[in-house]
Amino acid sequence: MTSPIETLPKEQCFGCAACAAACPTDCIEMTYGQDGFLYPQVDESRCVACGRCEGVCPALSPAAPFNTKGEYYTVQLNDRDALARSSSGGVFWGLANEVIGRSGIVVGCAMDNDMLPTHVMACSREEVMPMQGSKYVQSYVDPELYRNIKGALDSGKLVLFTGTPCQVAALTRYLGADRPNLWTVDLVCHGVASRGVWRHYVTEIEEKHRGKVVGVSFRSKKLDAHPRNHTLLFVINRLGEKSSEAFEVGGRALDDPFGSSFYHNRILRESCYTCPFSCERRVGDFTIGDYGVLDSGLPNSDGLSFCSINSVKGRQLWEETKQRFMFERLPASYSQINLEQPTLRPSGRDAMRAMRYDSEHPERDINLRLQITLADRIKQLLPEGFKAAIKRVLHKLREAG
Structure with missing residues (x-):
């Protein structure tokens, strides 16, 4: 059959x-x-x-989004230590702490021992910490995790699930009905990078520095706390040495072959370029992302989050959590490019068609050359607002054509 x-x-x-x-x-x-x-x-x-x-399947049977546009906020966590560990304003940590404080479960993305993003369950604040920070590589949601989430909900446990919109839609479809004890948080998603390409690049880093990568930050505030920072930082243990002797390497993501390839959309999943969830009507109770506008009334030197409250259930949790934050309501006119349309597919994506991939040895046999092109350098010089306007025009031209 x-x-x-x-x-x-x-x-x-x-x-x-x-x-x-x-x-x-x-x-x-x-x-x-x-x-x-x-x-x-x-x-x-x-x-x-x-x-x-x-x-x-969210591709064959899409989850119904909420009918109206959410309430938009810019948010910053009051807990300065947790804020320093966050990629932007720490809104995820605040929501997660509220649920953990009620003896609930948080499900989110953490890096495994091979530095591959994987969705895991957490029952304590210490277990939630590895979920903090952006991971721009596609995470793996083990089929058994779906079953464990359902089992926890059936037993009456509170659950907070965070992931990309397609992952939230998949969980919603899997459960089959709304659960009063479940909150979902989807991301303003630019797109997800290839796990194979990422693992191959981590192996290159390990070979170059003769060590083992034991940590990674895709938006490290150690390097740059600017609200638009794009950094890539690796924590490496030299082979045969103690973890206390680890050292760090990294810098601007746009000066890094993997970072540049990701930010210029060449190594994203093919479905990301036609994503039906890149719109204002969201599938999660919350939508969160980075907030890079410089004229916010909140202090932005330590990072700010964008947060959209999309449901009645989400509003109830927000009211019980908001004392953890400084926040401001954003105007209804506010938007981000991936709240309007999917990421545009670049011609450079075709290079991935030539890739070879060995599933038993993820570090081998990938012949896509990560590189920083002249076009990348030119794009780096353009203001963010100008680039967003160009993307909107190109998208409309493609729709018209």
């Missing part, structure tokens, strides 16, 4: 693994494609064509 997931074009797949979680015969496995992203692979000999995979 043929599973509906088998007929889904790879260009539309989000790699969320909800199909594998929903399959009653466990015939779906997430495997790496040639571009270093995860895709479902179906063992047809075990498929019973029940259609559950289709029912939970």
Whole structure:
């Protein structure tokens, strides 16, 4: 029998693994494609064509978004230590602490021992800490995690889930109905980078510095606390030496081959360029992201978050949490480019079609050369507002064409 997931074009797949979680015969496995992203692979000999995979797939059966535009805020955490660990204004930490304080569970993205982003469950503040900070590589949501979240909700536990909009939509579809004890937080998502390309680059860093990468920050405030900072910092242990002797390397992400390739959209998942969730109507109870506007009334030297409250349930949690923050209401006219449209697909993305990928050895056999191009250098000199305006014009031209 043929599973509906088998007929889904790879260009539309989000790699969320909800199909594998929903399959009653466990015939779906997430495997790496040639571009270093995860895709479902179906063992047809075990498929019973029940259609559950289709029912939970956010590409085949999209989750219904909230009907109205949310209430927009710029937010900064009062806890200065937690703020320093955050990529921007720390809104995630504030929400997570509220849920943890009620003996709830927080589900979010942390780096595993191989420096690959993976969704995990946390029951304490210490377990939440690794979830802080941006991770611009696509995270893996193990199928078993979906089942564990459902089990926690069924037992009456409070759960806060944070992820990309497609991951939030996948969880919503998997659960099948709204849960009063679940809050979801989606991200203003630029797009997610290839896990394979990232792992390959980490291996290059390790070989260059003769050590083991044990930590990474995609927006390190140690290097630059500017609200528009784009940094990439690696923490490395030299081989054979103690972790206390770790050292750091890094700098501006746009001066880094991986960082430049990500920010110029060349290593994103194909479905990111047509993402249906890049719009004002959101699937999460909250939407959070970086807030890079310089004229905010709040102090922006330590970073600010954008936060949209999208549901009645979200508003209730916000009212119980807002004392943890300094915040200002943003005008209804405020927007960000990925609240209007998906990231534009660059011609450089075609280079990923030539990639070879060995799923058993993620560090090998990727022949995409990460590089900083002359066009990248020119783009770096353009003001943010001008670049956003150009993107909007190009998007409208493509729609008209």
